Amino acid sequence: MTAGALTLGFDADDTLWQNEHFFRLTEARFTELLADYAESEHLAERLLALEKRNLDRYGFGIKGFTLSMIETAIEVTEGRVPASVIKEIVDAGRDMLVHPVEMLSHVEETLERLAGRHRLVMITKGDLFDQERKLAASGLGGFFDAVEIVSDKSRATYERIFGQHGDGAEHAVMIGNSLKSDVIPAIEAGAWGVFVPHELTWAHERAETPTAAPRFREIVHLGQLEGVLAEVVRELRR
Structure with a gap:
């Protein structure tokens, strides 16, 4: 590391x-x-x-x-x-x-570059067996230091996970396509929240964009993530 x-x-x-x-x-x-x-x-x-x-x-x-x-x-x-x-x-x-896993763009190369430089934790909710199946089929498991399959995502969820797998939420970044589940509660826990919009979003996962939150960032795709992380590291060093 x-x-x-x-x-x-x-x-x-x-x-x-x-x-x-x-x-x-x-x-x-x-x-x-x-x-x-x-x-x-x-x-x-x-x-x-x-x-x-x-x-x-x-x-x-x-x-x-x-x-x-x-x-x-x-x-x-x-x-x-x-x-x-x-x-x-x-x-x-x-x-x-049983549907095959279809990877999104810039995923594998981004994870490959980040693995070893940072602690990578997959934080996903849903059915345990199905999420484990998709992770195995994706071939991405080797990039992650830990995998957390949770029943829901809340401020407490991120406080626990980032405390267990790092130096706390203040030194963590959550990346995801759901403002409601991935971004907003992570920011509430003290982390950075990076929003990566997907063209399709379940109605239950929609929320107002927290544009005023200092630790909110938005990128078009994961290929832009490293630029945000460099900014976060500079911010922490101040």
């Missing part, structure tokens, strides 16, 4: 690899299956409401999404949804769980 090393927290889904894209494709398939019972926009609204309501029960991830689709189908059809449709929904969820 070099002098001035930071703890770098990396979100996984839609920061390192594609994720929301597959949820959108599956949701489109879901609305087609139930087209005889409700308009696609109405179905999407009902599904989102149920997903949010079920987060405390199922957590984040594909399995909870699949159960919420089944529950939505039962509700909108008043219990008359055919078993064949339920089977299609289950099959769609199963397909998501």
